[in-house]
Amino acid sequence: MSTTPLSEAATSKFVRIQEGDLDLQLHYNDCGSGAETVVMLHGSGPGASGWANFNRNVEPLVAAGYRVILMDCPGWSKSDPIVCTGSRSELNGRALKGLLDALDLERVHIIGNSMGGHSAVAFALANPTRVGKLVLMGGGTGGPSQFVPMPTEGIKLLQGLYREPSIDNLKKMMAVFVFDSSSLTEELYQARLDNMMARRDHLENFVKSLAANPKQFTDYGPRLGEVTAPALVIWGRDDRFVPMDVGLRLLWGMPNAELHIFNRCGHWAQWEHADKFNRMVLDFLAH
Numbered sequence: 001m002s003t004t005p006l007s008e009a010a011t012s013k014f015v016r017i018q019e020g021d022l023d024l025q026l027h028y029n030d031c032g033s034g035a036e037t038v039v040m041l042h043g044s045g046p047g048a049s050g051w052a053n054f055n056r057n058v059e060p061l062v063a064a065g066y067r068v069i070l071m072d073c074p075g076w077s078k079s080d081p082i083v084c085t086g087s088r089s090e091l092n093g094r095a096l097k098g099l100l101d102a103l104d105l106e107r108v109h110i111i112g113n114s115m116g117g118h119s120a121v122a123f124a125l126a127n128p129t130r131v132g133k134l135v136l137m138g139g140g141t142g143g144p145s146q147f148v149p150m151p152t153e154g155i156k157l158l159q160g161l162y163r164e165p166s167i168d169n170l171k172k173m174m175a176v177f178v179f180d181s182s183s184l185t186e187e188l189y190q191a192r193l194d195n196m197m198a199r200r201d202h203l204e205n206f207v208k209s210l211a212a213n214p215k216q217f218t219d220y221g222p223r224l225g226e227v228t229a230p231a232l233v234i235w236g237r238d239d240r241f242v243p244m245d246v247g248l249r250l251l252w253g254m255p256n257a258e259l260h261i262f263n264r265c266g267h268w269a270q271w272e273h274a275d276k277f278n279r280m281v282l283d284f285l286a287h
């Protein structure tokens with residue numbers, strides 16, 4: 001087995017997908033090889049990407065023998081731009097179907113963070129036979145919290161950053177993104193800022209999408225019972241973007257779901273508690 005660390009550049013690939021009226025180029029990272037494939041779907045923050053969201057999680061899965069695919073959703077990173085006037089969860093679910101068809105992958109496990117969780121559920125509802133297991137962190141339905149006024153403080157800061165992209169606004173958002181913001185380095189901020197500023201079109205399109213349809217993420221609450229795939233739901237107790245009771249709603253709605261709540265954890269469980277997260281996911285996928 002190769003001991004060379006995986007890098008974004010060495011695993012970077014593009015594919016043209018055609019899924020109904022969706023005809024665009026997607027960027028993805030393709031890591032490792034194995035009989036089973038895990039797709040990771042990132043969140044909706046400015047400058048997010050598969051690599052930015054999951055860089056602490058890819059290596060352990062690859063080392064355990066999984067092929068790992070990080071899909072950059074339409075409108076993020078090196079994927080094509082798009083203005084989304086309908087359900088972004090469904091749009092991303094359709095993009096994932098196009099990607100899997102193009103790569104000839106019939107059935108995959110999906111790990112989704114925030115928007116990626118909403119999109120994984122959209123995909124599972126539309127393509128139930130193509131899902132092995134689901135891991136959902138800080139997302140899975142765009143439904144409301146029963147306790148916290150929405151949009152939450154984190155989502156307001158996220159939208160403010162899209163409208164006025166700057167290092168100051170990025171730091172304001174990141175300060176409530178994770179539980180312990182002292183763990184965020186200047187290097188991480190700079191990488192995020194560079195990602196954001198490299199694609200001003202993506203930032204402008206997100207603002208246009210919100211203006212056309214402020215409710216980008218469908219409330220799948222009434223349909224969660226249809227998602228029968230085994231699901232590991234993981235939340236941060238201190239999530240200030242998508243409150244923890246949304247995770248309880250997923251647990252209540254999905255018949256084969258279990259829930260783990262990390263203490264001292266914000267919206268980025270897979271990064272804030274990476275070692276335990278990775279162990280839990282490997283165990284969940286294997287049994």
Ligand SMILES: O=C(O)CCC(=O)/C=C/C=C(\O)C(=O)O
Nearest residue numbers: 043044045046048114115217242
């Ligand atoms: O509005 C929602 O329900 C989803 C919000 C969301 O996806 C935020 C994610 C942010 C990141 O993952 C990021 O900036 O890396």
